[in-house]
Structures are given as C-alpha cells and as structure tokens.
Amino acid sequence: MIYLDNAATSWPKPPGVAQATSKALTSGLGNPGRTTHHLAMDAALMVQECRENLAQLFAIANPLRICFTSNATEALNLAIKGVLSPGDHAICSSMEHNSVWRPLVALQERGIELTIVEASTSGVVDLSRIEQSIKGNTKLIAVLHASNVNGAILPAAEIGRLARERGIAFLVDAAQTAGSIPIDVKAMNIDLLAFPGHKGLLGPQGTGGLYVSEEVSLRPLKEGGTGSDSMSASQPSYYPDKLESGTLNVPGIAGLNHSVRFLLQKGVAQVVRRETKLTQRLLTGLMEIDGVTVYGPSAELPRAAVVSFNLRNLDPVFVANELERRADIACRPGWHCAALAHQTQGTQDTGTVRLSPGPFTKMTEIEIALGVIAELAAEHQA
Numbered sequence: 001m002i003y004l005d006n007a008a009t010s011w012p013k014p015p016g017v018a019q020a021t022s023k024a025l026t027s028g029l030g031n032p033g034r035t036t037h038h039l040a041m042d043a044a045l046m047v048q049e050c051r052e053n054l055a056q057l058f059a060i061a062n063p064l065r066i067c068f069t070s071n072a073t074e075a076l077n078l079a080i081k082g083v084l085s086p087g088d089h090a091i092c093s094s095m096e097h098n099s100v101w102r103p104l105v106a107l108q109e110r111g112i113e114l115t116i117v118e119a120s121t122s123g124v125v126d127l128s129r130i131e132q133s134i135k136g137n138t139k140l141i142a143v144l145h146a147s148n149v150n151g152a153i154l155p156a157a158e159i160g161r162l163a164r165e166r167g168i169a170f171l172v173d174a175a176q177t178a179g180s181i182p183i184d185v186k187a188m189n190i191d192l193l194a195f196p197g198h199k200g201l202l203g204p205q206g207t208g209g210l211y212v213s214e215e216v217s218l219r220p221l222k223e224g225g226t227g228s229d230s231m232s233a234s235q236p237s238y239y240p241d242k243l244e245s246g247t248l249n250v251p252g253i254a255g256l257n258h259s260v261r262f263l264l265q266k267g268v269a270q271v272v273r274r275e276t277k278l279t280q281r282l283l284t285g286l287m288e289i290d291g292v293t294v295y296g297p298s299a300e301l302p303r304a305a306v307v308s309f310n311l312r313n314l315d316p317v318f319v320a321n322e323l324e325r326r327a328d329i330a331c332r333p334g335w336h337c338a339a340l341a342h343q344t345q346g347t348q349d350t351g352t353v354r355l356s357p358g359p360f361t362k363m364t365e366i367e368i369a370l371g372v373i374a375e376l377a378a379e380h381q382a
C-alpha cells in the first residue's frame with residue numbers, strides 16, 4: 001500500500017510504538033495517580049516522561065501544563081469552551097477545521113461574538129485583517145497553524161505577538177504541524193496549543209493534548225475522576241489534574257511517549273526537510289498534468305505536507321477510488337471536515353482529492369501516484 005493520508009492519521013508508526021502500546025496492556029501498567037503499587041507508579045512515571053518529552057518538543061517550560069486528551073478536537077473544545085464566557089468576542093480564520101469552527105458557532109448561541117477573518121483563496125491570512133477585527137471584548141484568537149485542506153501555513157508567530165500585545169489569549173490548532181513543523185510556544189506567544197498524538201507526533205489514535213500557559217485560566221469541561229483531592233467536592237485547581245478527568249489512555253500515551261522520543265532523536269527539522277521535498281515534487285508533478293487543478297499557496301511558499309487537487313470535473317471520490325484500485329494508494333477525497341476552507345478556496349461544491357505524505361513516504365511512491373493521476377487524466381480528456 002502507498003499511504004498518502006497522513007493528514008487524517010499517520011501511518012506507519014515508528015519502530016517500537018506498537019510494542020510500547022501493547023506492552024502497557026500485556027506486561028501491565030496500572031492507573032496513574034491513584035495508588036502506590038509499582039504498576040501504577042510505573043504508569044505515572046511513563047506519563048510524566050511523555051509530558052516532559054512533549055514539553056521538550058514544543059519548548060514548554062512546565063510539563064505539568066500539558067493535559068492529555070483523546071484527540072485534537074477534545075483539546076480544542078477544552079480551550080475554546082474553557083476560556084470564553086458570554087459577552088466575550090473571539091476571532092478565527094476562514095481556514096478553520098470544524099473542530100474550531102463548530103464549538104465557536106455553538107457558543108454564539110450562548111452570547112459569544114465571533115468574527116471569521118477571510119483568508120485569500122490560497123489560504124493566506126492577512127495579519128492586518130486580524131488586527132482590524134480586535135475589539136474591546138476580544139478574549140480569544142483561535143487559528144490553525146496549517147490548513148488540513150491545502151497545507152497553507154498561517155503566520156502563527158506574528159498573530160501570537162499581536163495577541164500578546166493586546167492581552168488576548170492565543171489558541172493554535174497544531175493538528176497538521178505538531179511533530180512535522182517546529183513549534184516553540186514561548187517564541188510564538190502561544191497560550192493554548194492543541195495537538196493530536198496520532199498525526200505528526202506519530203503516536204496511536206486516541207491520544208492528543210492541550211498545553212495551557214500560566215497566563216490563561218480555563219474552566220474544565222468535565223469534573224471528577226481525579227485520584228488527587230479525593231475527599232473534595234470540587235475539581236482540583238492545579239494542572240494537569242484540573243483538566244484530566246477520568247482514567248488516562250495509558251497504552252496510547254505509552255505509544256505516544258515512544259514516538260515523541262523518536263521525533264526528538266530524529267529532529268523535527270529533518271522531518272520538515274524530507275516532507276518538503278516530497279510535497280514539492282508532488283506539487284510540481286501535479287501541475288504538469290493537463291487537467292489537474294492544484295489548490296493552496298504557490299509551490300515556492302512554505303506549506304505543510306498537504307496537497308489538494310481536482311482532475312477536470314471528475315468526482316474526487318471516483319479519483320480516490322481509482323488511485324486505490326490501480327495502485328493501492330490511500331488518500332482522502334471530499335471536504336476534510338473543513339467547510340469554511342472549501343468555501344474560501346471555491347471548492348465547496350466538489351471537495352478535493354487530498355494527498356498527504358508523511359515522514360516514511362518514499363519518493364518512488366510519489367512518482368507512482370503521479371503516474372496514476374497522469375494515466376487517469378489521459379483517459380478523461382476534456
């Protein structure tokens with residue numbers, strides 16, 4: 001199989017991730033933070049080690065400000081619903097995934113104002129338009145770091161600087177960049193960083209997390225189920241316990257710990273270099289095929305390893321099925337949970353075919369994919 005669906009979830013995982021996850025089940029890891037026996041203590045140490053590894057990856061000073069969640073969506077909901085109150089104003093971009101868009105729209109019914117800043121058709125968000133949208137009651141700016149539809153990278157560091165100057169909380173949806181593009185929460189002035197564990201961080205599904213800076217106060221979405229403060233009627237006020245209700249996904253975190261260690265050893269810069277080469281070849285190859293429309297920023301601009309295209313007026317589902325039937329290529333057709341981004345780039349009626357290489361994709365696999373698309377294009381002339 002040629003797996004080009006890493007934007008949905010990464011595969012394959014680095015060597016040892018499956019073993020780390022399965023060892024947590026077979027050799028036993030207890031329930032961390034609840035008791036003193038050695039299995040529970042081993043689990044607690046492993047979970048703490050994973051927090052420390054994530055902190056190193058994102059330049060987070062205090063690992064205890066990282067709370068584990070089951071995916072990026074849960075982290076984003078925690079951040080958005082935890083920070084906003086009726087009367088507050090929030091800003092996002094027109095490139096957002098529905099994991100940001102839907103919670104913000106839902107909050108409008110509870111008296112929260114929302115401004116959606118329009119990006120260009122290629123996904124570029126102009127900083128000055130964000131600045132112009134700031135009001136006296138703006139409490140949150142929430143943007144994705146890179147688009148899961150066309151790979152466009154938003155100016156997160158510049159938006160962070162603006163948010164810090166104005167005293168506004170800054171939430172970054174790093175679903176398409178955590179582990180594949182460097183992130184430094186301090187340098188980028190990020191108050192809230194939501195990340196999945198199962199995409200660029202190369203861990204198992206069912207993992208993710210939210211970093212909460214000391215500058216921000218969040219209300220929890222769930223209460224109860226912490227081993228700490230057992231006799232108290234209230235949720236602990238300290239992190240990570242405040243936001244980690246219920247038993248953690250210990251086998252998943254064991255796998256994530258292993259994959260983050262792998263990334264730290266390899267270096268995110270090396271992942272960027274490799275994925276950039278693959279993405280550039282994909283872009284230039286697609287643009288040479290008669291009948292292909294490629295979306296997003298022009299090829300020379302930096303982008304995440306996400307490429308969306310259409311082939312004449314063929315249904316993206318048909319194209320994806322043909323890629324699988326002819327060469328066992330896995331990709332994603334459709335709208336990629338991002339209606340706003342498709343409206344922005346004008347593909348709301350059709351969706352697109354999305355190809356997303358990962359750190360283990362080979363150049364020969366990109367060439368095979370390009371060959372199949374060229375073959376399809378030749379068979380379906382205008």
Ligand SMILES: Cc1ncc(COP(=O)(O)O)c(C=O)c1O
Nearest residue numbers: 071072073097099144148175196
């Ligand atoms: C930009 C973006 N945000 C949020 C999400 C949601 O991530 P998860 O599936 O881990 O909840 C995705 C998933 O594709 C995404 O691409």
